[in-house]
Amino acid sequence: MVTSKKPASGKQLKILFVASEVEGLVKTGGLADVAKSLPSALKEMGHDVRIVMPLYQKVAGADQAEPLLDTELYVTSQPMPVSYQVKQLQSDNVTVFAVDAPQYFERPELYAENNQAYSDNGERFAFFSAASLDLCEKIGFQPDIVHCNDWHTGLVPFLLRTRYVNDAFFAQTKSVITIHNAVFKGVFNYDQYSLVPELIQRRYINAEIDPSHVSMLKAGVAYADKVNAVSPNYASELLTHLGSHGMEADFQARASDLYGIVNGCDYRDWNPETDPFIKQSFKANKVSLVRGKKACKRDLQQQVGLPVEDVPLYGMVCRLSEQKGIHYLIPVLKDFLVNDVQVVIVGTGDPTLAAALREISDAHKEKFAFVEAYSNPLAHCVEAGADFFMMPSEFEPCGLNQMYSLAYGTLPIVRGVGGLKDTVIDYDHTPQVATGFIYDAPTPEALLIKLQRSLLLYCQRPQEFKRLQQNAMACKFEWKESAEQYVSMYMGLELGRLVLAPSSEYLV
Ligand SMILES: Nc1ncnc2c1ncn2[C@@H]1O[C@H](COP(=O)(O)OP(=O)(O)O[C@H]2O[C@H](CO)[C@@H](O)[C@H](O)[C@H]2O)[C@@H](O)[C@H]1O
Incomplete structure (x- = not known):
């Protein structure tokens, strides 16, 4: 385990990697593979990385997870705060903050049962996004970069620009959102966003898809400091009508901040010379x-x-x-x-x-x-x-x-x-x-x-x-190379982040 290596680039970044699933702990698809391997590669480079994820019932080791924090999420406009715990898990060489809120995550599956999405998914992941930032100061982890992934975490950049815009703790924090799949937009009725009253009080047209629905992905794309797709070709497709899943205007508006960084392959898991699951190991000769x-x-x-x-x-x-x-x-x-x-x-x-x-x-x-x-x-x-x-x-x-x-x-x-x-x-x-x-x-x-x-x-x-x-x-396709490209993107954020003023173009 590497803990104190100095990054080659000189500056050690504190990175909060926010994801809805992490391979080895819980997985439904490729997002989980990335959420395990990329933070691990960033840590190997010497950066200080933490993952935040929901503590679903299915998470491996959930029962033994060590409690770090017992707290409440206060939201102005909400009569009752939402209680939650943060528990510590480990993914490879990276510490994981698992958000334990049984009313949202103690269910048999992550997102859906019998092909039917949970009806409160909007509220669940709005809570997760808000809790991901809420826990930082309470735990004492002050991120330089909050790295979000897909729609589940799309409200995080929005909250940094609204709820936390004048918060000294996040004054230097920049956000990035990685698009693993823009077909899933996280569209929910305003009813589901009671934990994000900022969205409701002021209609943010860049997050809305119609007068009654907000897309969490759209919010993430509009308000993150940088946006990246998981390959250069997909990044260019996102700028087109055919390849953007109906979001070309959103991606075109961010074209100068849009990157394409290809995923890596984790050869620790996918290697025919060492794979424990296969009948006979083999090499290329x-x-x-x-x-x-x-x-x-x-x-x-x-x-x-x-x-x-x-x-x-x-x-x-x-x-x-x-x-x-x-x-x-x-x-x-x-x-x-x-x-x-x-x-x-x-x-x-x-x-x-x-x-x-x-x-x-x-x-x-x-x-x-x-x-x-x-x-x-x-x-x-x-x-x-x-x-x-x-x-x-x-x-x-x-x-x-x-x-x-x-x-x-x-x-x-x-x-x-x-x-x-x-x-x-x-x-x-x-x-x-x-x-x-x-x-x-x-x-x-x-x-x-x-x-x-x-x-x-x-x-x-x-x-x-x-x-x-x-x-x-x-x-x-080494993760180390992809991670280096992510760090270059993060480093490009050194010059202060955009401040969302009430008169800004983002507001109606
Ligand atoms: N029945 C099954 N049994 C066992 N394993 C199974 C399985 N079905 C799928 N998997 C595993 O799940 C992962 C799927 O990864 P992909 O990148 O192909 O797709 P996905 O569409 O989930 O991810 C999205 O995010 C990733 C990560 O950025 C992008 O690569 C991708 O294009 C994008 O759609 C692989 O590790 C695969 O082996």
Whole structure:
């Protein structure tokens, strides 16, 4: 554990990293991976980092978490304060402040049950955002940077510009919001914002989407000192009508403060040489690669109930949602299964998409396994045992699985959107340095053509296929490099933050 290293840049920053989930403690998706690895990399660089997250029932180690603070959130206009505790957890080398408010977080899930979002999510995450700042002075952590993530934390920059604008404790504090997925905007009726009366008293048009609803993400984008997307390509897409999920005006208004920083891959967790979940570890050299992948493929086939055969295997691990492009795969999956191939999909989510996949797997048991589960060990086995990994995403802010795939010599087949375009090199475009396959058209047919193309390479040019695997395994997306870019962005905030005066353009 590194605690007292001095940052190379000289100045040690105090960073409060605010996130709704953290891998290792609780995870539903890629945000959690970033919330574990980025703070850890910043800490390794010598910065003083703390994570704040909600203490959900599901958080690993929640029962043993050490109480640090027993307090109340006072809100003018509210007759009763909200009691909460802060408990201490650990994520890697970083201290976590877990906000324990049973009325909001003691529930079986994080955001939704049976595909139904909790009806008070607006109030829950408005509380979390307010508590994240409220606890700082009480605990004595005075951040230089408050780093927010996605809609759940979007009110934090807003509160710094309103509730805390004249608070000496936060006089030097700047805020950043990272956009992991702008399709989720956190839109709620004003009724849900009773803990943020600042929003209600004065209608902030930059946060509103209509006269009765506020978007927490919109608030974060408008009021953070800097905004960044999780890849350069997604940052440029956010400025367009097609790629901004309806928020192009919001992102265009912040264009001069908008950055794109690609996520890293945590090679401590995703490394075929050390992965404890896979049958046989392997390296990039040919002998090790061929033997290791063969053993891992056999193991994967056995785990998911496919015949143990030496055929090309295509994998996919994801939330079942339109974002991930399952609806492009479903119409052509049967056509693809006519070939001598196998396909494994591991995922949970949209019941309609799950039913469609179940139906295909029932009809093609010998070739297609659909595992409707959320399983980290199985995700590792798919990465290790498959030959190709499919990501036909509708949009993809960064994507992590393509990076995991590259690390395991599993060639990604991706649509050229968002971070997928920034991290995969297409075989048909630049064969010499290629690491996978990219196609553009958002259609099942375009996906099928690329799947057939990859199959031809595998069957007809096995040496070329191995060369691509080795290219892929040589790719490195180190978190250290991404963290350095984040620090440059933070450092660019040295010159005082914008003060939100009542006469400012942000007000009606
Ligand atoms: N059924 C299952 N079983 C086991 N593991 C599963 C699983 N389903 C998903 N996962 C895991 O969850 C993570 C998903 O990460 P992604 O980056 O692909 O997507 P997500 O859309 O959640 O994240 C958003 O935020 C991240 C982080 O910035 C961006 O990369 C991304 O583009 C954006 O949409 C991976 O670690 C994956 O292995």
